Amino acid sequence: MLLAWLSLPGSAYASDSQAWDALREGRALLLLRHASAPGFGDPANFQLDDCTTQRNLSEQGREESRRWGALLRSKRIEQPRLFSSRWCRARDTAREMYLGTVEPLPALDSFFANRARASRQTAELVAQINGLARGAPMVLVSHQVNISALTGSYPASGEGLILALPLDVPAQVLARIPAP
Template sequence: MRTLMLLLGLLPVLCTANDAAWQAWRDGRAVLIMRHALAPGTGDPAGFVLTDCKTQRNLNAAGRQQAQKWGEVLRQQTSADIALYSSQWCRCLDTARLMNIASVQPLPALNSFFAGRGDRQQQTDALLAQFAVAKLPEPTVLVSHQVNFTALTGYFPASGEAAILALPLTAPATVLARIAP
């Protein structure tokens, strides 16, 4: 009972922090980064080709629904234009497109560097440089991979998990809120 009362007492604080994080995102003082929606497996199959989705690990039906739900969540948070950046991997591009919130801008710095496919330091530095501002002109969403997300935040996100990160972007990032898939 005592634990329940303590948790209920913390609820307004947790909601306020989440509201403040969403407000920072809406105001352009933070970015929302998300790991692509559910695409079962790890890494990519042998024979991976960036421009051929048949050679990649792709979203399943649950992942496609998860991406659509994210679009609904983001539209509930703002009616403003949204800047939407994505890794060039098909599962990220599909996640971004299925959100149906903005035209998708491929951003190579968001590409996976799992299993030596990219350069962790170079890509992370490129993201830090691009988002080394205190304010963006519109709410911004980044769709990427677990390794990129972890390089910025220090934690391992679930598929479809997001975080709101304070600007200017740093490594490690200042996480204003974690948002479950």
Template sequence: MLPRRALLAAPLLLALAAPAAGAGADGAENPAGLVILMRHAEAPGFGDPPGLRLGDCATQRNLDDRGRAQARRMGALLRERGIRAARVHSSQWCRCLDTARLLDLGPVAELPALNSTVPNPAERESRTADLRRFLAALPADGPPVVLVTHQVTITSLTGIHPASGEAVLLRATGTPNPPVLGRLKPP
């Protein structure tokens, strides 16, 4: 049974996960063109301590046990809905990389356009432009793409302020402004 919060987006995800023509024998095939723009899972606190260094998790705010469990549950929910594999990209922050790996939907590639701009707000416009170029290059009929990032990045791109572990569902259209299909609350 799905948690109450996840039920809000479950009908949308069920529709997106319907088998496409040529689906495998098990009837499960990834929905074409779906982009899952996800905020990292629960990481206590706000921001990062002074001295942040990418690649050094000891200098960053990280997932706690609840966050790790939340990321695993989100991955399980996506697999239940037919998304068994995806192209997975992540911010270079440890909490995002850990979230992306714990989803267990595929190998994780770092994508600097997903990095937080909180430490350097002057980079927000250029990072958002880089992310829009990345989104414009996604084919409408391509495999699902999971992008694990930060609240500030999602808000800059969509105007939506997601909770930790929440996903905003987009549809790749070959443009820098893919439409928002809905939101998937963390389980």
């Protein structure tokens, strides 16, 4: 029975090697949950334009981010298109990888405090990503609630998912990559 299930298209993860190839070739993207940031949700005084009011990366989170950058370079992904939530912990995760300019993408912003936005915002993300030209590898940094809404998976802090393009809901997960 298990062998029959595994033989169904899209029912099992691709090999990590195939997933990395698809990412490198622009047939997939890497979606990361921001690296380790102590706490849960956002503080009551949260302000998007003020990092001092937000949960921020710990030193462990900064190191995880740098290790992600090293891992991507080791996989020959050196200048990806890099998109991030506007939350400081996500932006800093992307910046600390040292892979290039980070573009803010509001569709990656957390909807933890307003779960009613989940379906609409997930649909916006799918439309925006599918509307981009294929080519260079793409790396996105977001939040657990966003990733769970898109994939049905619950990633750990700093964990990455390689997702097949074009995106759909639920997205096709080709590989889960633990925080390096």
